[in-house]
Amino acid sequence: MAKLITAARQTKQEKEPALKGTLASVFLLGFFVIFSWVSVYFLFLHRL
Amino acid sequence: MAQPLEKVDRRDAKLALAHLFVAFAALALGGFAGLLQTLVRSGKFELPAGISYYTILTTHGVLLGLVLTTFFIIGFQFAAVSRTTGALSDGSRRLGWIGFWMMTSGTACTAFFILTGQASVLYTFYAPLQAHAGFYIGLALVVVGSWVSGFAMFAHYARWRKTHRGQVSPLLAFMSVTNMVLWLVCSLGVAATVVFQLIPWSLGLTDRVNVLLSRTLFWYFGHPLVYFWLLPAYMVWYAVIPKVIGGKMFSDSLARLAFILFLLFSIPVGFHHQLLEPGISPFWKYVQVVLTFMVIIPSLMTAFAMFATFESYGRSQGATGLFGWLRKLPWSDARFFAPFVGMLFFIPAGTGGIINASHQLNQVVHNTIWVTGHFHLTVATTVVLTFFGASYWLIPHLTGRVMTKAMNRLAIIQTIVWAVGMTFMSGSMHFAGLLGAPRRSAFSTYSNSPQALEWIPYQIAQAVGGTILFIGIILILVIVINLAFFAPKGETEFPVAEAAAPYERAALALENWKLWIGLVVALILIAYTVPIIDIIQNAPPGSKGYKLW
Numbered sequence A: 001m002a003k004l005i006t007a008a009r010q011t012k013q014e015k016e017p018a019l020k021g022t023l024a025s026v027f028l029l030g031f032f033v034i035f036s037w038v039s040v041y042f043l044f045l046h047r048l
Numbered sequence B: 001m002a003q004p005l006e007k008v009d010r011r012d013a014k015l016a017l018a019h020l021f022v023a024f025a026a027l028a029l030g031g032f033a034g035l036l037q038t039l040v041r042s043g044k045f046e047l048p049a050g051i052s053y054y055t056i057l058t059t060h061g062v063l064l065g066l067v068l069t070t071f072f073i074i075g076f077q078f079a080a081v082s083r084t085t086g087a088l089s090d091g092s093r094r095l096g097w098i099g100f101w102m103m104t105s106g107t108a109c110t111a112f113f114i115l116t117g118q119a120s121v122l123y124t125f126y127a128p129l130q131a132h133a134g135f136y137i138g139l140a141l142v143v144v145g146s147w148v149s150g151f152a153m154f155a156h157y158a159r160w161r162k163t164h165r166g167q168v169s170p171l172l173a174f175m176s177v178t179n180m181v182l183w184l185v186c187s188l189g190v191a192a193t194v195v196f197q198l199i200p201w202s203l204g205l206t207d208r209v210n211v212l213l214s215r216t217l218f219w220y221f222g223h224p225l226v227y228f229w230l231l232p233a234y235m236v237w238y239a240v241i242p243k244v245i246g247g248k249m250f251s252d253s254l255a256r257l258a259f260i261l262f263l264l265f266s267i268p269v270g271f272h273h274q275l276l277e278p279g280i281s282p283f284w285k286y287v288q289v290v291l292t293f294m295v296i297i298p299s300l301m302t303a304f305a306m307f308a309t310f311e312s313y314g315r316s317q318g319a320t321g322l323f324g325w326l327r328k329l330p331w332s333d334a335r336f337f338a339p340f341v342g343m344l345f346f347i348p349a350g351t352g353g354i355i356n357a358s359h360q361l362n363q364v365v366h367n368t369i370w371v372t373g374h375f376h377l378t379v380a381t382t383v384v385l386t387f388f389g390a391s392y393w394l395i396p397h398l399t400g401r402v403m404t405k406a407m408n409r410l411a412i413i414q415t416i417v418w419a420v421g422m423t424f425m426s427g428s429m430h431f432a433g434l435l436g437a438p439r440r441s442a443f444s445t446y447s448n449s450p451q452a453l454e455w456i457p458y459q460i461a462q463a464v465g466g467t468i469l470f471i472g473i474i475l476i477l478v479i480v481i482n483l484a485f486f487a488p489k490g491e492t493e494f495p496v497a498e499a500a501a502p503y504e505r506a507a508l509a510l511e512n513w514k515l516w517i518g519l520v521v522a523l524i525l526i527a528y529t530v531p532i533i534d535i536i537q538n539a540p541p542g543s544k545g546y547k548l549w
């Protein structure tokens, strides 16, 4: 039983892909959102 | 589970195709109106024969925002449901046709009153602008017709569940049902204002209308409306695109959870369109803005899932490096390329949405043409390009034809033309909006005020973009007509992706509709009960109707 579970885990781990590019992409996306938001926020402050 | 080509039942295919034809007819007419708008606003062109700018703008907004979207979505979902849960029963199919004819006759009625200049109230039909009663009656028919079709899908899904006890329903069917639940719950609001306020008032049965109440009911509908447009695009992204590229869905449960979160958080948030409206307390605006921001969670989940799907596929094909997987994607396949460009455009589109929903920043952009720039990215690019991409396999699948290489190449060009045109048009709308240029306004120099003169170069850029976009409309119509009537006979696949991992038990819990609909209702009651009582009890005298065109 225990063996079965580790075996299942192992195949799962083998299939787990390395998603470094995804991590980088979501970070880039997040920075774009924050940069744009802050730009308009400064425009708002400037016009107060 | 490798099977030969699974096909949509021929009779269901007819029903789906009927919807798609109306959708593309609306695109043709509405797209032409859009071209005229950009030309008028450039200041270099005037409409002939005294036609009002606002008549054209109403035509454009109603045909593209309401008709194209609703018809495409219902047609697509009928096909998706039939493909994944089997042919519709005769009863469900009959309901589908009843819904189709109600929607089509309603559209014809509304279009008649718009085109004859009796309903230039724009697609939001805000009171106290008052259209001919036929405009509202036609819209009510469209909405009720869509409910009939929704019930046909619910009945079909319920039947499937009864014969497949304990099984997780196919992802596309689950998503279609989620989207129709969303639609049903939200369109009750617009039906309420149309039937109880606007129709009696436009018929002269009542004199005055509670303006704030009707706007609030409209936006109770109007924000979920944009998710009703977006979710079918997400269906394609989650459940079709992985198959198109030859990979697997990153996670089935993640997709379902995202849809449930959209269902929960896209309704109790309409006040983010009314942030600058007097008569709603700041507290309730704040509550709804917080709920609005919850939608960022499933949106970012979707972005993550897409990147992960693409990267997993690319790495399985031997890609290396941080972004090497990008090179493995099938760039020359229009079924992938058009939706992918739609996804890219959703990055600035979603960002703009977060800006719009932030109360202070809303003051910078409210009612400026920035907002128009924003939703031409969301609906008119992300959603529409995904629908185009879906049409490239859906229409030939339904008509028993195949897309030729030449048409595929034309579809790639169409996508590029749309992206370039929209970058010009929407980009200049965003910048002009930041400089204060109003939306929904024909050309004016406002007595040569220096501020208004600043906008003119941007308005010319909008006309350049609009002209390029109109070429895009011609191209897509050529492709669609070819796929429907002239492409060579043959079999085209309706691609449905498989999940990378087997179904998790969590997926079953996500089909607990009693729980989710209960939560939806609870959130709506929390967000709307007190402010609506306030809007009714403390209302100023109602307004009589105005026809300002």
Ligand code: HEM
Pocket: B031, B032, B034, B035, B037, B038, B057, B058, B060, B061, B062, B064, B065, B068, B069, B122, B123, B124, B372, B376, B379, B380, B384, B438, B439, B440, B441, B442, B465, B466, B467, B469, B470, B473
């Ligand atoms: C040829 C392509 C298109 C062009 C040139 C175009 C152009 C325009 C322009 C210039 C406006 C705003 C005018 C104003 O506020 O005064 C507008 C509004 C609008 N457009 Fe488009 N558009 C196009 C395609 C689309 C598509 C595909 C959709 C939807 C799927 C769409 C939906 C809308 C909506 C809902 C409005 C708002 C109308 C209103 O404010 O009442 N457009 N369009």
Ligand SMILES: [Cu+2]
Pocket: B222, B223, B226, B272, B273
């Ligand atoms: Cu909204």
